[in-house]
Amino acid sequence: MNILIIGGGGREHVITSLIAKNPKVSKIYALPGNGGISQLAECVKISAEDIDGIISFVHTHAIDFAIVAPDDPLALGAVDRLEAEGVKCFGPTKKAALIESSKIFAKKLMTKYHIPTAGYKIFSDIDKALSHAALSDCPIVIKADGLAKGKGVTVAENFQQAKDAIISCMKDKSFGASGEKILIEECLSGHEVTVLAFTDGKTIVPMVSSMDHKRAYDGNKGPNTGGMGVIAPNPYYTPEIADECMRTIFLPTINAMNKEGRTFKGCLYFGLMLTNEGPKVIEYNCRFGDPEAEAVLPLMESDLLDVMIAVREEKLSDCPVKFRKGASCCVVCASAGYPGSYLTGYPIDFGDAGKIPGVEIFHAGTKSEDGKFFTSGGRVLAVNAVDDDLESARSKAYEAVSKISFDGMRYRSDIGGC
Numbered sequence: 001m002n003i004l005i006i007g008g009g010g011r012e013h014v015i016t017s018l019i020a021k022n023p024k025v026s027k028i029y030a031l032p033g034n035g036g037i038s039q040l041a042e043c044v045k046i047s048a049e050d051i052d053g054i055i056s057f058v059h060t061h062a063i064d065f066a067i068v069a070p071d072d073p074l075a076l077g078a079v080d081r082l083e084a085e086g087v088k089c090f091g092p093t094k095k096a097a098l099i100e101s102s103k104i105f106a107k108k109l110m111t112k113y114h115i116p117t118a119g120y121k122i123f124s125d126i127d128k129a130l131s132h133a134a135l136s137d138c139p140i141v142i143k144a145d146g147l148a149k150g151k152g153v154t155v156a157e158n159f160q161q162a163k164d165a166i167i168s169c170m171k172d173k174s175f176g177a178s179g180e181k182i183l184i185e186e187c188l189s190g191h192e193v194t195v196l197a198f199t200d201g202k203t204i205v206p207m208v209s210s211m212d213h214k215r216a217y218d219g220n221k222g223p224n225t226g227g228m229g230v231i232a233p234n235p236y237y238t239p240e241i242a243d244e245c246m247r248t249i250f251l252p253t254i255n256a257m258n259k260e261g262r263t264f265k266g267c268l269y270f271g272l273m274l275t276n277e278g279p280k281v282i283e284y285n286c287r288f289g290d291p292e293a294e295a296v297l298p299l300m301e302s303d304l305l306d307v308m309i310a311v312r313e314e315k316l317s318d319c320p321v322k323f324r325k326g327a328s329c330c331v332v333c334a335s336a337g338y339p340g341s342y343l344t345g346y347p348i349d350f351g352d353a354g355k356i357p358g359v360e361i362f363h364a365g366t367k368s369e370d371g372k373f374f375t376s377g378g379r380v381l382a383v384n385a386v387d388d389d390l391e392s393a394r395s396k397a398y399e400a401v402s403k404i405s406f407d408g409m410r411y412r413s414d415i416g417g418c
């Protein structure tokens with residue numbers, strides 16, 4: 001089979017590495033891919049958001065199955081366009097991807113179908129939003145409706161921060177059309193859990209749970225990032241909570257999407273808060289999380305491509321989805337300055353990090369030139385270790401990180417320590 005993978009981060013690297021293990025696979029193309037992916041796939045310089053470019057590519061290359069991994073192409077309808085060309089895909093349609101691309105849609109869906117989430121109000125008028133914020137007890141959460149490269153959420157500790165976030169979205173248009181409407185939400189507290197789940201719209205199969213570390217610095221300090229590290233499973237996510245989530249959140253969500261005529265097929269990401277009142281949804285994403293995928297997928301024992309094909313064919317109930325016992329710890333090595341501005345182009349020295357048993361180094365922002373790797377993004381590497389328990393996985397991941405270096409390399413030293 002010839003496989004096409006859309007995207008070029010750590011998530012796409014772990015997906016590529018698992019797809020490459022399937023004996024049916026003869027060739028993998030990645031658009032655009034990255035340095036690490038280029039060792040397993042032919043990378044072609046077409047951006048994941050260039051849907052016309054992707055369609056032209058499939059006109060000249062025989063593709064048996066495509067995996068659309070990032071949010072932007074899914075929201076732009078890449079799956080609809082590829083399927084219309086006869087290319088079978090893993091990933092939701094544009095209509096189903098709305099569960100991530102409009103936070104207002106997601107909130108209204110949860111209200112209509114009684115899925116537990118934070119209280120909220122929707123605003124399209126800046127003055128009304130500012131008056132509501134002024135009258136609210138902080139902290140409150142300000143969210144741009146649309147996709148904002150992971151930067152559209154502010155947890156405002158006081159009115160000034162709320163005001164700045166509202167002005168940035170609605171007046172300064174920092175996120176363009178994505179911030180024309182906003183949500184102001186009740187701030188929930190509790191432990192956060194990510195659950196990724198395969199679903200074909202009929203069956204939903206949760207993967208091993210995980211815990212992202214979104215803030216830039218140790219002790220959960222500093223600005224939000226795309227994610228600085230992950231552990232899996234999440235120690236706070238008990239089997240009892242998992243059962244409750246299946247009953248109150250997971251099944252109701254896929255049923256709600258079916259009733260709305262937006263059947264979701266692909267990987268559905270549940271961002272949950274374990275509150276005193278039970279688990280509540282913070283956000284849905286219409287795809288694998290990054291870096292959650294780099295920690296969760298290495299624990300998967302079943303063949304990823306077979307599961308993805310079963311999702312596409314709506315035969316997930318017939319397909320085993322098994323995960324090994326044990327734990328993952330994934331530490332992101334980032335460029336100095338990330339999530340703000342940063343420099344790129346620095347050579348990466350991996351030492352012998354990759355030789356540690358159980359360690360895999362997924363490339364997030366790298367490029368390769370003449371057999372050498374250079375930094376090319378904010379998040380550069382996702383270093384994952386799998387072992388029988390979290391402590392052993394954690395010490396292996398940090399041992400590997402200690403052998404890697406590039407100019408300005410920065411990482412959190414407390415992944416899995418909280």
Ligand code: AMP
Pocket residue numbers: 118141150152153155185186187188189192214224271282283
């Ligand atoms: P998101 O971009 O939606 O993942 O949000 C980023 C982070 O903001 C989440 O991981 C939470 O830590 C936090 N957050 C979002 N919504 C809420 C909420 N209603 N209450 C508390 N924290 C929130």
Ligand code: GLY
Pocket residue numbers: 150212226227285288289290291292
């Ligand atoms: N790590 C969070 C996300 O992928 O949205």
